[in-house]
Amino acid sequence: MTLKLGVIGAGAIGKEHIRRCTQVLQGATVVAVSDINPDSAWAAAALPGVCAEVYADGHDVIRSTDVEAVLIASWDPTHEEYTLAAIAAGKPVFCEKPLAMSAEGCRRIVDAEIEAGRRLVQVGFMRPYDEGYRALKKAIDDGAIGAPLLLRCAHRNPKVDESYTTDMAITNTLIHELDVLRWLLNDDYRSVQVRFPRSTSHTHGRLKDPQIVSFETRKGTLIDVEIFVNCQYGYDIQCEVVGETGVARLPEPSAVQMRRDASLSTAILTDWKDRFITAYDAELQAFINDVAAGRLRGPSAWDGYAASVAADACLKAQKNGGSVAIALPERPSFYAC
Ligand SMILES: NC(=O)c1ccc[n+]([C@@H]2O[C@H](COP(=O)([O-])OP(=O)(O)OC[C@H]3O[C@@H](n4cnc5c(N)ncnc54)[C@H](O)[C@@H]3O)[C@@H](O)[C@H]2O)c1
Numbered sequence: 001m002t003l004k005l006g007v008i009g010a011g012a013i014g015k016e017h018i019r020r021c022t023q024v025l026q027g028a029t030v031v032a033v034s035d036i037n038p039d040s041a042w043a044a045a046a047l048p049g050v051c052a053e054v055y056a057d058g059h060d061v062i063r064s065t066d067v068e069a070v071l072i073a074s075w076d077p078t079h080e081e082y083t084l085a086a087i088a089a090g091k092p093v094f095c096e097k098p099l100a101m102s103a104e105g106c107r108r109i110v111d112a113e114i115e116a117g118r119r120l121v122q123v124g125f126m127r128p129y130d131e132g133y134r135a136l137k138k139a140i141d142d143g144a145i146g147a148p149l150l151l152r153c154a155h156r157n158p159k160v161d162e163s164y165t166t167d168m169a170i171t172n173t174l175i176h177e178l179d180v181l182r183w184l185l186n187d188d189y190r191s192v193q194v195r196f197p198r199s200t201s202h203t204h205g206r207l208k209d210p211q212i213v214s215f216e217t218r219k220g221t222l223i224d225v226e227i228f229v230n231c232q233y234g235y236d237i238q239c240e241v242v243g244e245t246g247v248a249r250l251p252e253p254s255a256v257q258m259r260r261d262a263s264l265s266t267a268i269l270t271d272w273k274d275r276f277i278t279a280y281d282a283e284l285q286a287f288i289n290d291v292a293a294g295r296l297r298g299p300s301a302w303d304g305y306a307a308s309v310a311a312d313a314c315l316k317a318q319k320n321g322g323s324v325a326i327a328l329p330e331r332p333s334f335y336a337c
């Protein structure tokens, strides 16, 4: 059986997801597309192999009787409204990160899903599907380095545009670490502090860049994450875990080593699309398979909520400079693994 998908938001990742659903993955076809910019929707509908109806309004995609599941890839502030509408229509929904702009917004989605009585939401947190993160987690879970004591992480983007502001470093960028690190450590956050070094000259007045976000977890692990979104040199994701008996690092993406012109070098990727391409394929294939099997198992609305509870605390910590407590309520049994 082929799952009929409706896509809302046909920008960079919307088009990527349409391409992978059409050309790479098994078991799904894109039958509807919408974007507030009609040119983007028509361009996506014209991608090779795509045969989709174009709708002016995302809600018409959700309402369409042709659409069996919804994929949301529009701007961050639109996710909550469309996810709630998909739940109300009883349709499974894959929503790009963040699930909503605040913990309160995510909680509305959690409550609506529990009310619906079955899991309908998968959040686009793809890093748990990345081979490198999976290998790192296995090393930790196998006890290869003893208990994790410290983490040093970096999330670097080459550059962002003028619309990207200091708070988005948390809600749009750090949100990936907020999800993947609690999965990696089987732990939750207890508190957070944010510090700003001098800013790079490659930023603008509404973006302090870089910033260092420091967490303590419930088990007492300390985590530093550097977010640097105008680092200029590439798209670079780092994670080093210092344990009681050793150190484990996220593997670098494989690249050819070059010896030439009196230097030794390996290329660094420049784009999230390439860095996590196999993880994006795997997360969406899992969604398609799980919808067919009638049981979603990927990153849940509760995971989206947990990340947003921590994100809200980071936003407070950006403003007050001190330590801010993070209090995640107990996970409802509805989301038990
Ligand atoms: N998981 C990841 O690694 C990853 C990577 C990139 C983007 N994202 C997320 O995906 C989303 C899209 O990001 P992008 O990089 O493709 O941005 P983008 O700006 O390239 O595309 C977003 C598209 O959404 C459209 N849009 C905005 N509001 C809309 C609305 N109300 N209804 C329908 N369409 C609307 C815009 O016109 C645009 O074409 C964001 O939420 C972003 O955080 C996730």
Ligand SMILES: O[C@H]1[C@H](O)[C@@H](O)[C@H](O)[C@@H](O)[C@H]1O
Binding pocket: 157, 172, 173, 176, 229, 272
């Ligand atoms: O939307 C993108 C995407 O989520 C990338 O994975 C992240 O590195 C960027 O900072 C963010 O802007």
